[in-house]
């Protein structure tokens with residue numbers, strides 16, 4: 001991390017991510033206020049849906065993609081001890097993605113792309129929205145190429161050596177993202193852009209939803225893998241212990257990447273265009289992918305226990321108290337795991353093939369993903385940022401105390417926001433509504449929960465701004481002495497001297513994925529070309 | 542001359558893979574945890590699969606297409622054929638059209654504790670429909686008929702809500718359904734015209 005050019009590249013990515021995040025948090029708070037109907041002057045579906053569309057895109061696509069790219073460059077240069085391969089190309093990727101974001105933001109903010117971040121046809125947005133989103137994805141593909149090249153070059157120069165775990169996870173993620181983004185890329189390039197430009201008159205929304213489902217599940221693992229990477233490679237060291245098992249970590253990343261892909265139909269359980277056999281197949285795969293998360297939970301907790309005991313913790317639970325709770329990384333992982341336990345439970349409900357009917361598209365769903373994505377995942381993005389920032393800007397963190405307050409408030413705010421959100425879903429509230437106008441007794445029960453959400457959102461908003469403030473203050477500190485810390489990676493209890501090729505590379509897994517995708521998506525996609533289907537013409541919103 | 546094959550056979554590869562897999566150091570506690578995890582996953586998958594295969598518990602998945610632009614010309618979803626009917630075999634069938642921003646007909650009466658087949662189509666964009674407190678939920682994708690058979694156990698007045706964003710008026714998209722005690726429910730007269738057999 002001593003190379004100033006690399007630090008600039010990484011910082012640029014991370015700042016785009018975190019500015020997008022802060023703007024979107026402002027929108028989030030506006031949204032909970034508007035929905036509650038508490039301030040009638042705010043009432044406006046057109047503003048609300050423009051806002052939710054922008055909030056969703058900024059959080060799900062901009063924060064994540066830029067963060068993951070910046071994080072990947074950091075991991076690659078620090079673990080492989082190599083400069084970035086083709087730095088100009090990396091900047092091309094950055095600018096492509098950024099121009100894409102700006103291009104998409106214009107129709108989003110002017111209400112010409114209020115199609116939400118899932119943009120389901122036959123409602124169409126302004127073509128600039130799809131083109132901008134495409135550029136963002138193409139920019140991220142550039143990053144994937146750089147990760148793969150650096151990995152391959154290092155392996156050639158160090159044959160027989162195990163690739164450092166953090167890099168292995170990053171390369172798995174790059175491969176996962178190339179596969180993941182293929183579905184939505186085909187949808188956007190062959191259906192939505194021609195449709196929005198009027199080159200084709202009709203498209204099949206069933207096919208579009210199937211292609212989107214290809215992407216929709218694994219994309220969350222693309223977002224999650226940096227968090228899991230931190231669990232394995234940063235947390236044990238920061239807690240003062242060792243990684244429980246290097247090989248199991250690799251296996252977890254492999255199963256995660258391979259089984260995240262062929263299971264997207266759990267987003268289509270309630271859809272008429274796919275048959276039940278295929279849905280059941282994807283449902284089974286969905287439960288299989290719970291395994292790496294269960295293993296990760298075990299490994300992380302075991303690594304923490306080792307650290308707690310090394311620090312003098314005694315008894316069955318005594319080690320928990322002796323963990324360094326004031327280390328930002330350790331505090332984050334504890335809070336992250338707590339949210340993962342509840343979020344994971346909710347996820348099992350969603351994944352349950354038939355029970356899904358009770359919660360599908362209700363407020364339960366945004367409740368669930370705010371908990372597990374904005375909670376479990378994003379709190380680890382914070383932890384990573386706090387850890388890397390002093391090395392990126394060569395100055396000590398502005399205030400560790402404030403950082404701890406920020407992490408706690410994020411956790412508390414997220415609990416207050418998402419608990420009532422889940423309840424609203426069980427009480428039948430649909431997701432994606434700007435006001436409650438249903439003239440029904442049932443809806444009276446919704447009021448107090450909407451009210452609670454405003455408070456959760458306020459705490460989160462304050463926490464988000466505190467986060468950005470701490471990073472900015474650290475970087476802008478004029479008098480700071482140079483901070484020369486280096487990234488420290490956790491050591492496994494049993495060091496690995498050599499590994500079989502399939503634990504050290506991606507080529508086998510790439511082939512396995514190809515086979516699994518052909519099985520699980522081959523016929524379901526091909527069917528649209530054989531059956532008598534009727535296209536839909538474009539609709540505004 | 543080469544005597545060894547340059548490429549290991551497929552079988553050797555698989556054998557190597559498993560040998561290497563077994564060589565991975567796995568702590569016995571971790572092994573136990575993985576076993577428990579697999580058992581729990583197996584239990585869930587088992588329940589789901591058995592329910593689906595033997596009790597027919599599946600989400601709505603009838604892959605049936607229809608031209609959403611020409612519903613008014615179709616026999617089945619023409620305006621005067623919508624709503625509740627009892628077919629020749631005595632099954633209660635409901636036909637509904639979702640269009641911005643309502644479900645048509647706007648109000649229907651159905652019997653409690655009776656299997657009901659609901660057939661939903663969209664006349665414009667993507668919609669979803671959910672009757673809160675019940676498992677009557679399906680997406681309504683233009684170009685497809687969404688069919689779902691369910692039973693409403695409890696009589697009462699229920700809202701029928703659109704649960705997929707379908708445009709700026711999405712929150713206004715709803716209608717009502719009255720679930721009536723089985724004994725008090727009367728099949729609509731329309732079904733008599735259709736030749737329904739089991740109405741008084």
Ligand code: HEM
Pocket residue numbers: 024025026028029031032035052055056057059060063116117118363366370373374378417430431432433456457458460461
């Ligand atoms: C200040 C904190 C936040 C608040 C108050 C908030 C609130 C909301 C609200 C009210 C919605 C609309 C849901 C609906 O209409 O059903 C929403 C949507 C969304 N939020 Fe947040 N949010 C916050 C932070 C986040 C974070 C940190 C993330 C992820 C990193 C996130 C990701 C999303 C996504 C992807 C959507 C789109 C959902 C959709 O289109 O259905 N949010 N948020």
Ligand SMILES: [Cu+2]
Pocket residue numbers: 216217218264266267
């Ligand atoms: Cu998913």
Ligand SMILES: [Cu+2]
Pocket residue numbers: 668669703704705706707708711712714
């Ligand atoms: Cu709707």
